[in-house]
Amino acid sequence: AQSVTQPDIHITVSEGASLELRCNYSYGATPYLFWYVQSPGQGLQLLLKYFSGDTLVQGIKGFEAEFKRSQSSFNLRKPSVHWSDAAEYFCAVGAPGYDKVIFGPGTSLSVIP
Amino acid sequence: DGGITQSPKYLFRKEGQNVTLSCEQNLNHDAMYWYRQDPGQGLRLIYYSQIVNDFQKGDIAEGYSVSREKKESFPLTVTSAQKNPTAFYLCASSQGARPSGYTFGSGTRLTVV
Numbered sequence: 654a655q656s657v658t659q660p661d662i663h664i665t666v667s668e669g670a671s672l673e674l675r676c677n678y679s680y681g682a683t684p685y686l687f688w689y690v691q692s693p694g695q696g697l698q699l700l701l702k703y704f705s706g707d708t709l710v711q712g713i714k715g716f717e718a719e720f721k722r723s724q725s726s727f728n729l730r731k732p733s734v735h736w737s738d739a740a741e742y743f744c745a746v747g748a749p750g751y752d753k754v755i756f757g758p759g760t761s762l763s764v765i766p
Numbered sequence: 767d768g769g770i771t772q773s774p775k776y777l778f779r780k781e782g783q784n785v786t787l788s789c790e791q792n793l794n795h796d797a798m799y800w801y802r803q804d805p806g807q808g809l810r811l812i813y814y815s816q817i818v819n820d821f822q823k824g825d826i827a828e829g830y831s832v833s834r835e836k837k838e839s840f841p842l843t844v845t846s847a848q849k850n851p852t853a854f855y856l857c858a859s860s861q862g863a864r865p866s867g868y869t870f871g872s873g874t875r876l877t878v879v
Contacts, residue, residue: 687867696770696856696870697809743808752816753799753824754868758808 655680657746657757665763666734674729674760676744685747686727687754688718692740700742703727714738739764768793772857772871779844779851779878787842787874789857796861798840799868802826803854812855815840844876852878 656679666672678684685704689697701712708720718729727744741761747754770791779785789798797816801809811824815834829848834840840859844851854875858868 689868689870694854694873694875696772696872697858697868698870699867702867752797753811753814756809 655684655746655748655751655755657744657755659742659744659757659760661760662758663761663763665765668736668764668766669733672729672731672734672738672762674742674744674762676727676729676757677725678727678744678746679725680746680748682748683722685749685754686718686720687745687747688712688716688727688729689743689745689756690714690740691743691759697743700729734762734764736764736766738762770857770859770869770871772855772874775872775874777874777876779876781878782846784843784845785851785876787844787855787857787876789840789842789871790838791840791857791859791869792838793859793861793869794837795859795869796837797859798834799858799860800824800830800832800840800842801856801858803856803873809856812842851876 658677687702688700691697700716701710703710703720710718741759743759744757745754773788799814800812810826813832815821831843856873857871860868
């Protein structure tokens with residue numbers, strides 16, 4: 654069965670600093686991987702996705718993520734965080750033959766001036 | 767613009783009453799999903815539907831019911847059998863057999879009074 658873990662419940666970074674949010678998955682083959690962002694009281698927005706090919710994926714809002722098969726990870730990165738990036742971030746995993754994705758528990762990001 | 771519309775944004779219900787949350791999409795997506803989100807928790811799948819007139823239970827279907835009579839619509843009824851219905855409810859849709867990434871609505875916050 655698939656599963657997703659996000660080891661960090663909450664992260665605080667200074668505005669302008671770099672960011673890395675961790676995501677680890679459990680699945681036997683190459684999964685489909687996603688990162689979503691949720692602002693308070695809103696729905697989720699897809700930041701980026703990985704299905705195959707280049708392991709470094711570019712997304713919206715200046716985010717990128719790297720798929721590392723050896724570490725079963727799909728960490729989200731941003732070189733310089735803006736105050737508007739404060740939100741909840743969810744990693745999710747899907748797989749061929751499965752009709753739904755599994756969401757991680759989320760990481761809450763706070764940005765201090 | 768295409769998207770998912772959830773209504774109402776806020777909903778109050780008296781104990782013992784059933785209530786129906788609306789979810790409409792104009793993306794021509796085949797699959798639709800309902801999630802529940804509680805404070806500090808991730809997303810838990812309630813029901814999902816891959817095609818019209820067919821749906822499957824998710825992880826927490828007890829106390830909920832759905833219908834899928836039209837491709838565009840996937841209403842969720844929270845019945846009086848649901849013990850703790852106060853939560854944030856999110857509807858999502860996706861296209862195709864491969865989970866290509868979900869599009870989410872902006873959510874409905876249900877409060878039992």
